[in-house]
Amino acid sequence: MSTPQLQAYRASLLHFHADPAFSDSAHTWHEDGLLLVADGKVQAAGDYALLHASLPPGTELHDYSGKLILPGFIDSHLHYPQTDMIGSPAPGLLPWLENYTFPTERPFGDAAHAAEVAEFFLDELLRCGTTTAMVYCTVHAESVDAFFNASERRNLRMVGGKVLMDRNCPEFLRDTAESGARDTEALIQRWHQRGRALYAITPRFAPTSTDAQMGLAGELARAYPDTFIQTHAAENQDECAWVRSLFPQARSYMDVYDGYGMLRPRSMYGHCVWLDQQDRVRMAETGAAAAFCPTSNLFLGSGLFDVAQADSAGMLVSLASDVGGGTSFSMLQTMNEAYKVARLKGSYLPALRMFYLATLGAARSMQLEGTIGNFAAGTEADFIVLDPQATPLLQRRSSRSNSLEELLFAFALLGDDRAVAATYAAGRRVHAREAA
Ligand code: GUN
Numbered sequence: 257m258s259t260p261q262l263q264a265y266r267a268s269l270l271h272f273h274a275d276p277a278f279s280d281s282a283h284t285w286h287e288d289g290l291l292l293v294a295d296g297k298v299q300a301a302g303d304y305a306l307l308h309a310s311l312p313p314g315t316e317l318h319d320y321s322g323k324l325i326l327p328g329f330i331d332s333h334l335h336y337p338q339t340d341m342i343g344s345p346a347p348g349l350l351p352w353l354e355n356y357t358f359p360t361e362r363p364f365g366d367a368a369h370a371a372e373v374a375e376f377f378l379d380e381l382l383r384c385g386t387t388t389a390m391v392y393c394t395v396h397a398e399s400v401d402a403f404f405n406a407s408e409r410r411n412l413r414m415v416g417g418k419v420l421m422d423r424n425c426p427e428f429l430r431d432t433a434e435s436g437a438r439d440t441e442a443l444i445q446r447w448h449q450r451g452r453a454l455y456a457i458t459p460r461f462a463p464t465s466t467d468a469q470m471g472l473a474g475e476l477a478r479a480y481p482d483t484f485i486q487t488h489a490a491e492n493q494d495e496c497a498w499v500r501s502l503f504p505q506a507r508s509y510m511d512v513y514d515g516y517g518m519l520r521p522r523s524m525y526g527h528c529v530w531l532d533q534q535d536r537v538r539m540a541e542t543g544a545a546a547a548f549c550p551t552s553n554l555f556l557g558s559g560l561f562d563v564a565q566a567d568s569a570g571m572l573v574s575l576a577s578d579v580g581g582g583t584s585f586s587m588l589q590t591m592n593e594a595y596k597v598a599r600l601k602g603s604y605l606p607a608l609r610m611f612y613l614a615t616l617g618a619a620r621s622m623q624l625e626g627t628i629g630n631f632a633a634g635t636e637a638d639f640i641v642l643d644p645q646a647t648p649l650l651q652r653r654s655s656r657s658n659s660l661e662e663l664l665f666a667f668a669l670l671g672d673d674r675a676v677a678a679t680y681a682a683g684r685r686v687h688a689r690e691a692a
């Protein structure tokens with residue numbers, strides 16, 4: 257058996273092994289570090305001075321000195337079919353869905369259209385340094401095939417699923433409880449665990465699924481416990497009032513999903529702005545996770561996610577763009593807005609915490625620690641190279657930073673796709689800002 261070619265990457269290295277909100281030594285930082293990769297997996301991450309002497313002859317050394325290498329970002333909630341409607345104005349979630357979202361999702365039964373958008377979408381994620389995402393497709397099975405085919409060609413660790421929607425939506429986007437369940441099961445069998453693909457059972461949100469559809473989605477979630485679940489919850493006050501009128505027997509919006517057995521590990525609830533503490537505790541005890549979507553919540557005027565309350569309940573939390581409700585593909589720009597939302601709620605999100613939430617925190621929310629999210633030996637080599645000199649302003653500010661926290665804060669507040677010099681997936685370069 258031939259030994260796989262070892263690749264070595266020299267840069268400052270940052271990754272996490274715990275949550276900085278609950279541990280004083282949650283991260284590892286190697287100012288002059290070396291990341292060793294073979295066969296698409298991390299072999300080791302450590303100090304250059306310690307590791308380079310033992311490199312076997314023939315090791316390829318990639319010198320990114322002066323830059324930072326981090327695990328690829330993980331975006332735990334966004335919609336690829338909404339790429340072309342990002343930044344569409346509307347006075348709130350429900351008119352935005354009606355006037356822009358549903359018409360934009362209509363043509364995704366056309367495989368060629370779906371493929372064209374999926375290709376652009378994945379390249380845009382990679383330009384922004386996002387290597388894993390939990391992605392909504394549309395109600396059309398063709399949209400899921402297009403997404404996973406495009407992802408497979410790039411060998412990305414992606415989660416996606418067909419939207420289930422059998423009421424309160426235009427006829428042209430409607431499935432039925434039975435057809436939705438049948439299509440979902442076929443897609444699970446076609447895509448889940450094929451290469452790096454993972455499937456998410458995807459009821460859009462409680463208002464657009466009948467009791468029959470929610471019931472069948474819950475049954476699928478029990479029949480395939482290692483699949484994911486993704487949906488929206490408690491995003492906007494008009495939506496919450498609508499859910500109260502549709503499900504008068506439920507104690508709360510989250511209780512609707514709980515009643516169908518959909519709070520479990522690997523379930524991801526987008527937004528979670530209007531929860532009460534009982535909902536949060538229930539999410540924590542079932543292993544359900546929240547996707548905090550600050551750019552979307554601010555843009556649509558939905559409300560302010562409460563990080564401190566989520567933490568006090570012990571909930572799993574991750575960061576997400578929610579494109580196209582969100583206004584940027586960049587997880588750095590998502591951090592920028594997350595920081596401000598936390599301030600408006602009277603709390604504080606350090607940059608280290610935000611980088612954790614966008615890497616290992618998200619991997620933990622998705623039960624994927626050990627696979628992605630940090631540089632533990634054996635994890636998949638998805639990583640990014642951040643450039644503190646990417647823009648004149650970032651260069652000036654970062655050169656005056658006095659700590660790692662200040663440097664990361666500069667990336668979060670001033671950075672975007674321009675700060676990402678290169679992106680690697682399973683050890684292969686999938687984006688370079690400048691041609692090599
Ligand atoms: N709620 C139901 N569907 C959607 C969607 O597509 N985007 C957002 N932000 N919220 C939703």
Ligand code: ZN
Nearest residue numbers: 334488526578
């Ligand atoms: Zn969404």
